[in-house]
């Protein structure tokens with residue numbers, strides 16, 4: 113469920129009329145609901161604590177889903193940890209108030225300087241994905257006089273996810289150490305001075321809306337834990353990754369509630385029963401996905417004999433999911449449609465000079481006209497965090513709502529900022 117709803121004829125984010133935000137901040141603009149983020153985090157953290165046992169569940173919010181400072185501070189204040197995938201993310205998590213001992217560093221290609229920064233900061237755990245990364249981490253940490261706690265990210269050869277580009281757990285994907293290699297690497301790590309292996313991690317994909325794929329992967333991990341312990345290795349942590357999906361296409365009346373989270377937690381409890389491990393979780397999309405919308409204004413109508421184009425002021429550089437993953441976003445008009453408004457099928461497109469800049473085709477919506485505001489729903493995850501300045505468009509601003517208040521947590525970029533970082537080569541200056 114989320115906190116965007118119609119009141120007195122207009123769409124509100126919590127107690128804020130979205131038309132007010134459009135007037136004061138302009139469009140396109142991302143709007144996030146604090147109450148929705150809090151609700152999802154609490155539901156998830158409570159369910160995972162039930163599954164793991166008191167004090168044994170660690171939730172690391174995967175901040176690549178949405179790295180807005182307001183969103184991060186909201187989650188840090190609730191006690192969440194963060195899953196980071198670059199030095200930039202480690203730095204931003206620290207700046208947002210996540211303590212280093214609640215940070216995990218994941219990612220298939222960490223560089224020496226990134227590892228050095230993370231180890232120096234004193235983070236909780238590095239998720240190692242390759243043998244050379246194991247060596248590098250040990251070298252970097254011992255140079256700093258430290259021994260970094262780490263886990264191996266294992267590739268369970270079980271892929272899942274809402275789209276081929278977000279499947280990560282198959283052996284065909286680039287992620288993780290292969291199952292067969294873990295024992296040997298664990299044994300090698302025991303002789304390295306700069307690492308202390310604490311257990312295993314996995315992450316099989318994103319936008320997974322069932323529990324069977326997770327279960328198959330987790331069951332394999334549980335077996336592996338037993339085998340490694342049999343060889344005398346210490347396995348105290350199991351980081352189960354993120355990837356639990358959210359409904360993008362449900363009717364607005366339907367409150368989808370905690371059903372899938374509960375089913376997932378029950379499965380985790382069952383599969384990890386008796387393992388005596390601390391469990392880590394890395395949810396991203398589930399926490400922030402439907403806590404955000406992208407509000408945009410209709411610029412033009414372009415009628416054709418066979419169809420009607422609706423040209424809006426947001427584009428694929430602001431929200432790339434439809435172009436990149438064929439993703440579906442519900443579209444809600446900000447002004448509640450009056451009874452009797454005719455329905456029209458629109459191709460909703462942005463201003464960018466390529467046909468891929470299409471949000472949806474043949475979408476039936478109440479008739480719209482230039483100047484009207486619409487909202488792409490469920491745009492809180494992998495929306496603003498994937499935005500770019502393609503076509504020299506300004507980075508889209510972000511607003512966080514809490515109750516009747518709202519704050520611009522990232523102002524719209526200015527043309528001075530956009531153009532001011534370029535440098536002419538000396539021979540053309």
Ligand SMILES: *Cc1c(COP(=O)(O)O)cnc(C)c1O
Pocket residue numbers: 174176177195218219315317318319353354355356394395396397398493
């Ligand atoms: C992206 C990612 C996540 C989060 O995935 P969601 O589908 O947003 O939950 C978690 N862990 C790792 C390692 C990731 O790369």
